[in-house]
Amino acid sequence: MQTPRRTNAIASRSQSMAQAQQYALPVLFSLFGVIMGSWAGRIPSMAERVHVSHSALSMVLLCGGLGAVLSYPVSSRMMASLGARKTMLFAGLALLGVLIAIGVAPTVPLLMLAVLSLGITASTFDVAINSSATEREKRTGKSELSKLHGLGCAGGLAGATLGSLMASLHIAPGTHFMMLAAPLAVALYFAYSLLDADEVGQKVEKKSFSLPRGPLLFLGAIGFLGSMAEGSIADWSGVFLKEHFGASDGLAPLALSAFSVMMLMARLVGDKLKTRYGARPLVTSGSMLGAAGLFFAVLSPNAYLALAGFAVAGLGLALVFPFVFSAAGAQGPAALAGVASMAYSGSLMGPPVIGAIAQGMGMQVAIAYVGGLAALIAFVASRSRMLK
Known part of the structure; x- marks a missing residue:
């Protein structure tokens, strides 16, 4: 028979372990x-x-x-x-x-x-x-x-x-x-x-590649477009400031910094917003805000205002990946792996596509194209039943 002191010690250790697991x-x-x-x-x-x-x-x-x-x-x-x-x-x-x-x-x-x-x-x-x-x-x-x-x-x-x-x-x-x-x-x-x-593992289809089907295809498409947009901003935002505005080597990288910092801040409060408003409205409206920020950067008269545009883009696109992965993961690891594979393929296609556009039509058009991708994310997200 356990004494009250021993019972309390066990309960205390269990509580401490539960708290540690949260980290x-x-x-x-x-x-x-x-x-x-x-x-x-x-x-x-x-x-x-x-x-x-x-x-x-x-x-x-x-x-x-x-x-x-x-x-x-x-x-x-x-x-x-x-x-x-x-x-x-x-x-x-x-x-x-x-x-x-x-x-x-x-x-x-x-x-x-x-x-x-x-x-x-x-x-x-x-x-x-x-x-x-x-x-x-x-x-x-x-x-x-x-x-x-x-x-x-x-x-x-x-x-x-x-x-x-x-x-x-x-x-x-x-x-x-x-x-x-x-x-x-x-x-x-x-x-x-x-x-x-x-x-315990979960049974999955033994395929070399799985293209999501049905409602999962919408999640995969959002992830694909989001990966293209984020990767393109990471690779080309600094080049845009440098080539279009003649920004210095010290100023040009701040485009990605502004984008990333605002993305970080938005993600830290995203879960509370999801509980209150739901994932689909947040991804849809956020992607439209991201598109607006990128178009603002393209039309800005100087590099400093363009930085503000990239910051707004980070704020708007921040919740795309967390909520897509959350919705896919709710369907099981196989669904998550398939959506993730489709999403990551956007990072494969993004750099050469944006590079080709920049080479042929200039960096302004290339960044505007990324703004178009953000707007397309909003369109697809508005029709995704799995974003809840």
Whole structure:
């Protein structure tokens, strides 16, 4: 028979464990952001190290998008056999190993192979953590995916800032990534140990690629367009300021900073807004606001007003990915993996499409095209029954 003191101690430990478990997913999303931000922040250094041309660099970056598209059989089968918890551990450790491989790759072909592996491991890890988050949303009835994506965005900014600092200290990408991998692996295992996700896998179709069907196709289309828009702004907003307004090297990158900071702020309050207004009105109206911000940037008379336009675009587009992933994840890991694969294919197509438009018709038309993508997101979202 247990004494009251022993019963209270057990209850206290259970409560402490439950409180600790709440931090597992925030740590995982932040960790993912740090990894991807660190990789993005060192791209110039890695390109210089292997003496890659601009055209070859675009092919290297496309390998990441291609890997994300091809990740479906990996993510779906790992989720089926291992469950989300073990999938995120194995995919996360593999992602850290791939990050080091990218940093030390001595030739362009090996760099392309490493970046292809980055796309596969990163999207598999992303599917696993989003699946765990959506399962917790269903279990608790509480929306939290927007906040978690906001923490991922914050981690990305931290990783990019750290990358800039390492570059200024002339620390090689390989050394930087090795220094980063050990503490991040410890954080990954700590979060994995605390996570209360189900270990049981879920049966999925054994296909090399799954195109969402029916109502899920609308979610996939929104994700595809959102990925194209976000990736295009990340790659081309600074180039637009520099070429169109003659912005300095210090001012031009602030376009992406303004976009990212406002996106972060919006995601931190997105869950409360979803509870009050619903996902579909927020994605629809937000995408229209994003389109307006991009058109404002295109028509701005100077770079400073254009920065405001990109900030508004970040505010408007912030909730697209969290709510699409939440709606897809509610249908199960297989649906989430299929929608994620379609969404990530937008990152594969975005850079060359915008580059071709910029080459043929100028950067103003290219950014206006991204504004058109945002407006199209609003149109598709208004007809999606799964965004609730």
